[in-house]
Amino acid sequence: MNAIVANYMSAPLSPTDLAMLRFTDKLTRSPGAMLPADVETLRQAGFEDRAIHDLVLVASYYAFVNRVADGLGVALEPGWDAENYVGPSD
Numbered sequence: 001m002n003a004i005v006a007n008y009m010s011a012p013l014s015p016t017d018l019a020m021l022r023f024t025d026k027l028t029r030s031p032g033a034m035l036p037a038d039v040e041t042l043r044q045a046g047f048e049d050r051a052i053h054d055l056v057l058v059a060s061y062y063a064f065v066n067r068v069a070d071g072l073g074v075a076l077e078p079g080w081d082a083e084n085y086v087g088p089s090d
Helices: 001-011 015-031 036-044 048-071
Strands: none
Touching: 001 015, 015 036, 015 048, 036 048
């Protein structure tokens, strides 16, 4: 799990999981850049339309809730160190 949090691109993941995380990373960081080809990549990785739909809803909801919390100044949970979080490299 720590390898995924540190950098999912170098974590030991299945091709299916990696495709899912790449898609949600792009959706989170660059939603306006999403293309039909991104959905097709998920289909080629074995995702059915319902699973893609659910994936988009979960990722979008998570982003929405975080923006609401940030907008209201909600404090981070104890022990969460956002300053030192190392995410995937672009």
